[in-house]
Amino acid sequence: MAANAGNKIRNAKLVLLGDVGAGKSSLVFRFVKGQFVEFQESTIGAAFFSQTLAVNDETVKFEIWDTAGQERYHSLAPMYYRGAAAAIVVYDITNPASFTRAKKWVQELQAQGNPNTIVALAGNKADMLDARQVPAEEAKTYAQENGLFFMETSAKTAINVNDIFYEIAKRLLQGQQDPSPQAGMVLNQRPNERMVSSSSCCS
Amino acid sequence: MDKKKAIDETEPGVAPSRAVDRFGFIKSEQSNSPDGIPKGKSIHEREREEKRIRKWRKMIGVGGSDWKHYVRRNPHVVKRRIRKGIPDCLRGLVWQLISGSRDLLLMNPGVYETLVIYETSASELEIIRDISRTFPSHIFFQQRHGPGQRSLYNILKAYSVYDRDVGYVQGMGFLAGLLLLYMSEEDAFWLLVALLKGAVHAPMEGLYQAGLPLVQQYLSQFEKLVMEHMPKLGQHFVEEMINPSMYASQWFITVFSYSFPFHLTLRVWDVFLYEGIKVVFQVGLALLRFCHDDLVKLPFEKLLHALRNFPEEATDPDVLLPIAFTFKVSSRLEDLKKEYQKRLEGTSETSSSKRHQPLISKTMSRVGSRVISNLTADKK
Numbered sequence: 001m002a003a004n005a006g007n008k009i010r011n012a013k014l015v016l017l018g019d020v021g022a023g024k025s026s027l028v029f030r031f032v033k034g035q036f037v038e039f040q041e042s043t044i045g046a047a048f049f050s051q052t053l054a055v056n057d058e059t060v061k062f063e064i065w066d067t068a069g070q071e072r073y074h075s076l077a078p079m080y081y082r083g084a085a086a087a088i089v090v091y092d093i094t095n096p097a098s099f100t101r102a103k104k105w106v107q108e109l110q111a112q113g114n115p116n117t118i119v120a121l122a123g124n125k126a127d128m129l130d131a132r133q134v135p136a137e138e139a140k141t142y143a144q145e146n147g148l149f150f151m152e153t154s155a156k157t158a159i160n161v162n163d164i165f166y167e168i169a170k171r172l173l174q175g176q177q178d179p180s181p182q183a184g185m186v187l188n189q190r191p192n193e194r195m196v197s198s199s200s201c202c203s
Numbered sequence: 204m205d206k207k208k209a210i211d212e213t214e215p216g217v218a219p220s221r222a223v224d225r226f227g228f229i230k231s232e233q234s235n236s237p238d239g240i241p242k243g244k245s246i247h248e249r250e251r252e253e254k255r256i257r258k259w260r261k262m263i264g265v266g267g268s269d270w271k272h273y274v275r276r277n278p279h280v281v282k283r284r285i286r287k288g289i290p291d292c293l294r295g296l297v298w299q300l301i302s303g304s305r306d307l308l309l310m311n312p313g314v315y316e317t318l319v320i321y322e323t324s325a326s327e328l329e330i331i332r333d334i335s336r337t338f339p340s341h342i343f344f345q346q347r348h349g350p351g352q353r354s355l356y357n358i359l360k361a362y363s364v365y366d367r368d369v370g371y372v373q374g375m376g377f378l379a380g381l382l383l384l385y386m387s388e389e390d391a392f393w394l395l396v397a398l399l400k401g402a403v404h405a406p407m408e409g410l411y412q413a414g415l416p417l418v419q420q421y422l423s424q425f426e427k428l429v430m431e432h433m434p435k436l437g438q439h440f441v442e443e444m445i446n447p448s449m450y451a452s453q454w455f456i457t458v459f460s461y462s463f464p465f466h467l468t469l470r471v472w473d474v475f476l477y478e479g480i481k482v483v484f485q486v487g488l489a490l491l492r493f494c495h496d497d498l499v500k501l502p503f504e505k506l507l508h509a510l511r512n513f514p515e516e517a518t519d520p521d522v523l524l525p526i527a528f529t530f531k532v533s534s535r536l537e538d539l540k541k542e543y544q545k546r547l548e549g550t551s552e553t554s555s556s557k558r559h560q561p562l563i564s565k566t567m568s569r570v571g572s573r574v575i576s577n578l579t580a581d582k583k
Contacts, residue, residue: 020373021332039339044374044461045452048507063504070329070373075414076448 018090020069026155295385303402326371
């Protein structure tokens with residue numbers, strides 16, 4: 001997962017959205033630290049992490065914003081998804097209400113977010129099959145209809161966690177090579193970290 | 204940060220037996236951070252501590268009977284002593300006296316019980332989901348359905364009934380949890396009410412109302428203060444596109460009770476309950492001042508990391524608080540609040556701006572009158 005020396009490193013802002021207790025922080029923890037904590041302290045406000053991922057001969061550095069899930073904190077979210085190159089909308093496969101909430105986040109991203117943001121839908125807690133309440137088919141169909149890519153993940157057992165980030169990284173890099181004018185917008189840039197390969201700026 | 208670490212599954216109903224620090228937080232193996240008490244106190248230090256406690260006992264009187272009288276005659280002595288830290292064995296009682304919660308409790312007999320036992324709340328499921336995620340590394344809150352978790356649930360549920368407009372909001376649990384470590388459930392509930400409804404200081408319920416109006420206001424005020432007191436750092440934040448909501452929203456929403464060393468949290472709360480929210484601004488500024496020369500050199504990502512992981516020296520209350528008190532912010536905070544409100548009114552005349560109006564306690568008269576007969580009785 002470590003960046004190879006000499007590579008171009010591309011920074012990408014990524015935001016996690018989803019209902020309370022869906023497992024947003026746990027997914028990030030698993031991805032960034034390789035750990036799982038059963039009783040993860042609630043996220044207040046938002047938390048920031050970063051992690052690099054090598055894809056072929058290129059490296060993506062994710063700047064990850066992990067947001068608070070509760071509806072009341074909704075007003076803080078736009079700041080984190082605006083200008084994001086990617087978003088992971090997380091729900092809990094054992095909790096249908098969290099799937100409904102995930103759909104609302106997708107709608108909001110479609111309405112308010114950057115059209116080039118890559119949106120992934122993660123059905124988390126996939127290790128708890130006995131308690132499943134959201135059929136994988138249903139989520140898959142929904143994802144297809146809405147142009148998202150979908151994976152069921154488990155932060156607890158690490159299933160598909162690296163994969164979902166890897167898939168995002170791959171798509172980001174593909175978008176980068178795309179010569180269309182908006183392509184550069186998927187990657188978040190600050191003035192001092194401007195990438196040579198892209199021209200436009202976001203947020 | 205250290206509170207977040209390594210907790211394995213706890214079997215329901217079985218209390219874990221692991222090494223805890225003096226506040227009851229389970230020690231993580233890799234952490235060797237001091238818990239605020241120097242190892243092996245000298246006899247001299249212990250004597251000084253005992254003398255301090257005797258002074259405090261005298262000041263308070265039996266069960267708090269002399270407190271109001273003492274405060275009226277010697278407000279500055281009280282302020283000075285509180286800034287040095289309330290002795291831990293008296294903390295729970297003193298917190299209730301300085302916050303005005305003791306009066307609320309006495310004025311509302313039986314109310315808490317009614318809220319807990321007879322009322323139902325729309326937030327019950329939400330609260331339950333968060334219970335095991337509040338101070339998960341504290342021994343008192345670790346046991347599933349144990350007394351700590353039950354009390355925490357009761358308080359949060361009671362509050363969500365008491366003010367149905369606000370209901371339950373993530374973050375409240377950390378306030379309630381902190382209080383529960385120092386007082387009974389009912390006492391902690393009334394202290395929460397005193398803070399959010401404003402018994403002594405301005406009400407803080409705006410931290411948790413729709414749109415988080417008070418969080419927005421505090422962050423805006425804080426950003427301005429940083430610019431005024433540390434222009435170079437303020438400018439650096441602008442250049443790196445860092446705004447205070449990225450690092451300071453938890454400071455305000457939980458009054459430093461979230462991911463800060465507990466001995467610092469307690470000392471901040473001593474002052475916070477007596478002097479009000481301004482100490483959160485002061486401590487925030489002090490953290491930035493302490494790390495100023497490093498922070499101005501850091502690029503975005505490292506900067507964010509540094510703002511969320513302050514070095515151990517920076518979070519020593521005996522170092523940090525004296526720096527904090529050098530920032531004189533009271534009158535500036537008032538001006539900035541007025542500016543902020545003016546800006547809000549200016550930007551939108553629509554209904555949404557009404558929701559964002561901070562500090563005005565709309566629910567106070569409606570909800571408050573039912574149970575509180577005279578909230579301002581103890582105004583200093």
